[in-house]
Amino acid sequence: GEEVAQTPKHLVRGEGQKAKLYCAPIKGHSYVFWYQQVLKNEFKFLISFQNENVFDETGMPKERFSAKCLPNSPCSLEIQATKLEDSAVYFCASSQSTAEGYTFGSGTRLTVV
Amino acid sequence: AQSVTQPDIHITVSEGASLELRCNYSYGATPYLFWYVQSPGQGLQLLLKYFSGDTLVQGIKGFEAEFKRSQSSFNLRKPSVHWSDAAEYFCAVEKAAGNKLTFGGGTRVLVKP
Numbered sequence: 001g002e003e004v005a006q007t008p009k010h011l012v013r014g015e016g017q018k019a020k021l022y023c024a025p026i027k028g029h030s031y032v033f034w035y036q037q038v039l040k041n042e043f044k045f046l047i048s049f050q051n052e053n054v055f056d057e058t059g060m061p062k063e064r065f066s067a068k069c070l071p072n073s074p075c076s077l078e079i080q081a082t083k084l085e086d087s088a089v090y091f092c093a094s095s096q097s098t099a100e101g102y103t104f105g106s107g108t109r110l111t112v113v
Numbered sequence: 114a115q116s117v118t119q120p121d122i123h124i125t126v127s128e129g130a131s132l133e134l135r136c137n138y139s140y141g142a143t144p145y146l147f148w149y150v151q152s153p154g155q156g157l158q159l160l161l162k163y164f165s166g167d168t169l170v171q172g173i174k175g176f177e178a179e180f181k182r183s184q185s186s187f188n189l190r191k192p193s194v195h196w197s198d199a200a201e202y203f204c205a206v207e208k209a210a211g212n213k214l215t216f217g218g219g220t221r222v223l224v225k226p
Contacts, residue, residue: 031211041201043216056213091156095211101147102214106156 002026004105006092007074012111013082021108022074023092031055032075033093033102034067043091049075082112115140117206119217126194127225134189134220136204144206146187147214148178151201160202163187174198199224 005024013019025032034046045059049069060067064083069075079086089109093102116139126132138144145164149157161172168180178189187204204217 033213035214041203041219043203043214045213045215048211048213050211055211059213093157093214101159101162103159104149104157 002103004092004094004103005074006090006105006108008108009106010109010111012113015084015112016081019079019082019086019110019112021077021090021092021110023077023094023105024074025092025094026103029094029096029103031095032069033095034075034077035091035093037089037091037107039088046077046090079110082110084112086110087112115144115206115208115215117204117215117217119202119204119220121220122218123221123223125223125225128196129193132189132191132194132198132222134202134204134222136187136189136217138185138187138204138206140185140206140208142208143180143182144208146178146180147205147207148172148176148187148189149203149205150174151203151219153200157203160189194222194224196224196226198222 007022032049036044047057047060047067048055052069064080067077089107091107093104095102118137147162148160160176161170163170163180170178176191201219201221203219205214
């Protein structure tokens, strides 16, 4: 399809619980990106993939965050033990290998209580 | 490290009036430049992009942007705003194809009737 599909739209977790977010990129797009948007509208880059390989993970808090993009499956972002400060909207974006710009999904709003 | 500055946090404009949103970037070379719009509770929609060539770029919804290398700027303009243009606007840069986006802090546009 021509849209980046993110599920679920909303997710509520208690502190310390696991959260798992999914992203189906546009078919044919080689790159997948995850961004975190916190309350002040700041976008923080987390991680990117080129096909199923990690391309850039400089933004990932590695002690609790992990991500995968496996063939024939949606990409996933997992937070092992959520903290209050993880509350944010998580956006996935995909792009082709050439500089065509990115298509963003509609995001998953994670609320940690 | 590259950075993006949007000096105006809020702009209020009357319907039918012109709009200009400022964006300045800091990067050694000319990056790829983007403007995105985000409506409340929504994802990011690409308005336009600049990679090379003509420095005046036309986008969707009647928007245009001008790249000025000497000023490291990529300002967004619209000659006549509509009430539906009320949203948050983000400028972003990408240092090379496939790399992460660095976002500005956003400008919230309010449209008065």
